[in-house]
Amino acid sequence: MTSTKRVLHVGARKVQTNGMALILDYLNEKNRPYSAQDVFGNLQKQHGLGKTAVVKAMEQLAQEGKIKEKIYGKQKIYFADQAQFTEVSEADLKAMDTRVSELSTKVQAVTQDCRQLETELKQLNSSLTTADMMSEIQQLKAECSGYHERLEKIKSATNHITPEEKEKVYKDRNIYVKEWKKRKRLASDMISAILEGYPKSKKQFLAKAGVETDEDCKVAVPST
Structure with missing residues (x-):
């Protein structure tokens, strides 16, 4: 070898x-x-x-x-x-069983404590630290200060209108919108009647008559 x-x-x-x-x-x-x-x-x-x-x-x-x-x-x-292995007596086996039962109970108690501590740890980890909380407080104070300044500017402005004036503006708007719709409908009916005997297309008629539609001006009738 x-x-x-x-x-x-x-x-x-x-x-x-x-x-x-x-x-x-x-x-x-x-x-x-x-x-x-x-x-x-x-x-x-x-x-x-x-x-x-x-x-x-x-x-x-x-x-x-x-x-x-x-x-x-x-x-x-x-x-x-x-x-x-050394032979074990019946008394020793019972003592071992008792000890195992005691240890099992302790294990269950310790396991429950561990679960509770894990839950508390998760809650603490998800909570803000003192430094983060102080920083957030300062940020919120700065935002509040900005809102106060904005509110004071609004209160001190001279271009406020009364509720009555505001209500009148809305009423006038509704009147004008209704009139707009009414006149557009009348104009549409008139154009349709003319086109029944007109030999050319609607587009050609509107161009020759010099009529500008809402669509040409890129506007639409607002809702009331």
Whole structure:
């Protein structure tokens, strides 16, 4: 065996040994049944173990009696050797159950507190800081000052009209608009009557007669 091959062989054995130790520790820690695929999926991301290496390591651990193997159909299940664990009495199990229940209650309470704190934090993050609030107050004061100045200018102006004068302007406007509509309708009727015996088009007639329409002047009758 060349020196290069010897180094690669030693390195491969070291990796396999480390992988076996890692898998053995994992199964003993979790103390529950796993398939080789489960162990590969749980350890591959963190430790970079290949699936083939995991399968070989678990088979070897089972052959060496360090873990137990059960076959269900075509699937092999591996789990820690229970003989290594200290037997626990019924009283100890009840005490553990009580402790688990107490810790679960504490976890629920802490989780609820965390949710409440998260809600308060979101509210605080969405609120204005003291500096932002002071800046906004100054901006609002400046706007109010501008509105006050504008109001004073309006109050001091000499071109105000009374409500009665304003009402008269609106009434006069309505009268003029109605008269505009009336005269436009009369003119339209007259032109239609003339065009019944006129040999040319309406456009030619209006041009010859020198009539300018609202459309020519780009105006429209306003609504009343």
